[in-house]
Amino acid sequence: MQLHITTADGVPIYQQIVNQVKYMVASGRLSPGDEMPPIRVLAEQLIVNPNTVARAYRELETAGIVEKRRTAGTYVSEQGSPLARKERMKILTERVDALLAEARQMDVSFDDLAKLLEKRNESMTPPDG
Known part of the structure; x- marks a missing residue:
């Protein structure tokens, strides 16, 4: 999963993550059941605080786009x-x-x-x- 973060446009980083994941789900690049990268791994890739990625994942979960599976990670929701x-x-x-x-x-x-x-x-x- 390739995300591109910028600090130039004034959009909060967590929101950029949310928007890009939504776009990937909508375009079919992420399919229901696909596993999301662990928070720490994605934070390292993007060079951001893990709390930022965690906030994005919470927003995506609240919107029903991803779902957490206890001890198994975060996945694109089947109801996507x-x-x-x-x-x-x-x-x-x-x-x-x-x-x-x-x-x-x-x-x-x-x-x-x-x-x-x-x-x-x-x-x-x-x-x-």
Whole structure:
């Protein structure tokens, strides 16, 4: 599991961990039942205080994304699929909002943008056969 932490954007480190794990679950890079790294191991990898990782794991557990198994570690929750869909839609909504804002700034009409999306979708759809 590769996480990238930065101190430049002002987002608390524990929140960066939470956000990235949510994204990995939503995108399918982490699947239900996958084991999370132990707190100390992840803290060493990220060069952060273990309490920071523990706080992130508590937040993820509260959100139902991970679950602790006594003496066995922390795992991606089996009930992650509805959350995964919700997270995917949230991520895509943010990207769509950014795309619409950029199109407006470039004076591209919604109709032209919709045509571009349709054209790009067609070019990325594999041919039947």
